[in-house]
Amino acid sequence: MRSLIQASAALVVLTLSGCATVISGTTQTLTFNSDPKGADVYLDGARVGTTPVSLSVKKNKKDAFMIQKEGYKTVSRDITKSYDPVTVLSIFWDYSTTDMISGAAFEYEPNSYFVELAKDEETNAVN
Numbered sequence: 001m002r003s004l005i006q007a008s009a010a011l012v013v014l015t016l017s018g019c020a021t022v023i024s025g026t027t028q029t030l031t032f033n034s035d036p037k038g039a040d041v042y043l044d045g046a047r048v049g050t051t052p053v054s055l056s057v058k059k060n061k062k063d064a065f066m067i068q069k070e071g072y073k074t075v076s077r078d079i080t081k082s083y084d085p086v087t088v089l090s091i092f093w094d095y096s097t098t099d100m101i102s103g104a105a106f107e108y109e110p111n112s113y114f115v116e117l118a119k120d121e122e123t124n125a126v127n
Contacts, residue, residue, distance in 0.1 A: 027056045030079075031112040032067065039069035039117060043079075051115075060106040065113065072117035082109040 032041045034051040041049050043062050048055055051067065059081075066076045 026059055028059050028108050028111060029054055029056050030062075030108060032065065032115075033113070034067050034069070034115045034117055036069065036072075036117065039067045039072070039115075042066040042068070057108075059108070062108075067115045067117065069117055071120060073120045075115045075117065077113070077115075080109050081106045 030043075031054040032049075032051055033053075037051050039051045040047055041051060041053055043057065043065050045066075062079050064076060064078050066074060068074045
């Protein structure tokens with residue numbers, strides 16, 4: 001009876017988990033750096049820190065970042081996502097649905113961003 005319960009539990013775990021969800025996880029670390037350092041970093045409009053900063057974010061949830069520092073031009077960029085090839089492994093038992101729902105089917109590519117901020121001539125001319 002005990003082995004039947006263990007086998008059932010193992011089957012449930014395999015059925016409810018996708019490969020990318022288990023292997024790669026549902027979060028990813030993104031790193032932002034700038035020259036000069038000390039610029040504010042925003043993800044989808046929400047301030048998340050000051051460069052240099054690394055933070056763990058849910059996969060497939062963030063679309064853009066902005067780096068801003070007084071006296072410098074603001075830089076905005078889209079965050080690129082790509083398909084995580086590990087997801088293909090789960091197609092055999094749940095058609096990758098778990099990975100798609102959890103966001104683990106995708107990954108941020110690249111996961112590190114460096115921005116060289118240009119001086120804002122208008123701001124410097126006023127000062």
